[in-house]
Amino acid sequence: MKTIRTDICVIGAGSGGLSVAAGAAQMGARVVLIEKGEMGGDCLNTGCVPSKALLHGAASGMSFSEAMVHVQQTIATIAPHDSQDRFESLGCTVIREEARFTSPKRVEAGDTRIKARRFVIATGSRPFIPPIPGLSDVPYLTNETLWTLSECPEHLMILGGGPIGMEMAQAFVRFGAKVTVIEVGRVLARGDVEAAGLVKQALIAEGVRILEEIEVSEVAGQGGAISLSLSDGSRLSGSHLLLAAGRRANSEELGLEHADVDRSKDGIQVGATLRTSNRRIYALGDVLSDHPRFTHVAGYQAGVAIRGLLFGLPAKLRAGHIPHATYTDPELAQIGVIEEAARALYGDGLEVVRAELLGNDRAIATGRAGPGFIKLMVVKSRPVGVTIVGPEAGELIALWSLAISAKLKMSQIAGMIAPYPTLAELNKRVTSAYFIPRLFDNRKLKRVVQVIQRLLP
Ligand SMILES: Cc1cc2nc3c(=O)[nH]c(=O)nc-3n(C[C@H](O)[C@H](O)[C@H](O)COP(=O)(O)OP(=O)(O)OC[C@H]3O[C@@H](n4cnc5c(N)ncnc54)[C@H](O)[C@@H]3O)c2cc1C
Numbered sequence: 001m002k003t004i005r006t007d008i009c010v011i012g013a014g015s016g017g018l019s020v021a022a023g024a025a026q027m028g029a030r031v032v033l034i035e036k037g038e039m040g041g042d043c044l045n046t047g048c049v050p051s052k053a054l055l056h057g058a059a060s061g062m063s064f065s066e067a068m069v070h071v072q073q074t075i076a077t078i079a080p081h082d083s084q085d086r087f088e089s090l091g092c093t094v095i096r097e098e099a100r101f102t103s104p105k106r107v108e109a110g111d112t113r114i115k116a117r118r119f120v121i122a123t124g125s126r127p128f129i130p131p132i133p134g135l136s137d138v139p140y141l142t143n144e145t146l147w148t149l150s151e152c153p154e155h156l157m158i159l160g161g162g163p164i165g166m167e168m169a170q171a172f173v174r175f176g177a178k179v180t181v182i183e184v185g186r187v188l189a190r191g192d193v194e195a196a197g198l199v200k201q202a203l204i205a206e207g208v209r210i211l212e213e214i215e216v217s218e219v220a221g222q223g224g225a226i227s228l229s230l231s232d233g234s235r236l237s238g239s240h241l242l243l244a245a246g247r248r249a250n251s252e253e254l255g256l257e258h259a260d261v262d263r264s265k266d267g268i269q270v271g272a273t274l275r276t277s278n279r280r281i282y283a284l285g286d287v288l289s290d291h292p293r294f295t296h297v298a299g300y301q302a303g304v305a306i307r308g309l310l311f312g313l314p315a316k317l318r319a320g321h322i323p324h325a326t327y328t329d330p331e332l333a334q335i336g337v338i339e340e341a342a343r344a345l346y347g348d349g350l351e352v353v354r355a356e357l358l359g360n361d362r363a364i365a366t367g368r369a370g371p372g373f374i375k376l377m378v379v380k381s382r383p384v385g386v387t388i389v390g391p392e393a394g395e396l397i398a399l400w401s402l403a404i405s406a407k408l409k410m411s412q413i414a415g416m417i418a419p420y421p422t423l424a425e426l427n428k429r430v431t432s433a434y435f436i437p438r439l440f441d442n443r444k445l446k447r448v449v450q451v452i453q454r455l456l457p
Pocket residue numbers: 011012013014015016017034035036037038039040041042043044046047048049051052097098099100122123124125143164250253254284285286287293294295296297298
């Protein structure tokens with residue numbers, strides 16, 4: 001077995017690990033990057049990229065097989081950016097093996113032992129397989145296997161109505177599949193109730209059947225004919241079953257017991273500096289417990305970790321300015337607190353203002369003026385949360401990340417001008433909605449204007 005000594009050893013070449021490795025290597029650190037599967041991890045190969053490419057195919061009228069070609073072409077176009085070649089050219093030593101800690105300062109991967117001053121665990125997550133009787137005997141799909149389908153399912157049953165379940169439900173119904181979503185609670189439960197309701201209604205209008213507050217008690221059948229026993233006593237049969245019931249952290253097989261790294265059932269535990277219980281070992285991305293699981297979150301965390309890893313700075317994670325979006329049509333985007341949580345947190349100190357998509361000229365001109373809105377939560381004249389539901393919500397939310405991270409006041413945000421006619425005017429419109437009562441329902445202001453009008457020549 002050969003031994004490599006290095007400054008930083010990164011385990012996992014997905015969104016989080018690649019960001020750390022690229023940053024650290026380009027700033028002069030010696031980096032070993034270990035990946036047991038495909039470079040690029042979940043996002044590129046089985047997550048964000050194929051799912052958004054499939055949604056695009058479904059929205060633009062491609063056939064299912066054309067869309068699957070588009071999925072593979074999209075992955076192939078992006079892949080060089082995450083490739084072994086690129087990371088080697090940046091100066092990283094890339095090892096394509098499964099890594100495992102053998103001591104607090106040592107990892108083994110294949111026939112290589114890596115001794116590093118610091119380690120970063122970025123091993124991601126995998127689909128949660130619910131413990132339902134009979135499930136292991138049927139050929140179910142997950143986000144890891146969905147992309148190998150050669151034909152559009154006749155009836156796709158989707159277990160779970162989170163972002164994966166809802167995005168895939170809309171894509172497949174648009175390809176002509178019959179789609180049923182079975183959700184144990186309510187769909188898009190982490191989102192604003194009203195906004196999630198609009199997405200749900202849009203999917204129902206397109207033909208998706210959504211069963212909420214329903215559990216699957218048993219699964220039976222075989223490929224092409226799978227049948228589910230439901231908690232309301234009914235049965236549901238379909239040709240395919242997709243599991244989209246949440247994620248599990250990849251933390252069990254890492255030998256963490258040899259590395260003094262604490263983990264819970266839900267993943268690795270870290271503080272705001274992303275250090276684990278072993279100060280030399282950082283963890284980030286989907287492998288963490290109690291942290292949002294998104295590519296841009298892993299990227300943000302990588303930036304925070306790099307400051308600690310390279311410069312020994314006590315950089316800490318901040319919360320509140322991290323947006324996320326679900327790419328259904330309409331899109332649903334959120335940053336900060338949702339209204340319900342904001343009311344509980346801030347009580348009378350909270351102001352909620354909104355603007356409707358129906359009043360947006362660009363949406364009207366482009367035939368996209370359906371139900372949709374932007375809702376802004378303000379406390380002490382600063383935004384604390386924004387919900388957007390409508391076309392391009394994922395693009396529109398970015399402004400609010402800047403506003404919240406820079407702690408901008410509403411008066412500063414009001415200085416922003418959106419070109420006419422754009423959907424971005426919704427951001428301006430909701431800002432105006434905050435100031436309108438202050439300007440137009442203000443008796444003192446009216447009196448001042450009347451006096452000045454009399455005085456002006
Ligand atoms: C269907 C789907 C759609 C999604 N859509 C979006 C989206 O639109 N926007 C968004 O922001 N997020 C989205 N996500 C979430 C996003 O994919 C993840 O948050 C992101 O990939 C997490 O990055 P990561 O680096 O933590 O893990 P990963 O990208 O999963 O990378 C972890 C890597 O570690 C490797 N690994 C694991 N164990 C070992 C080991 N012992 N040794 C060596 N290598 C190991 C794995 O093979 C993998 O390559 C989606 C996820 C799914 C499933």
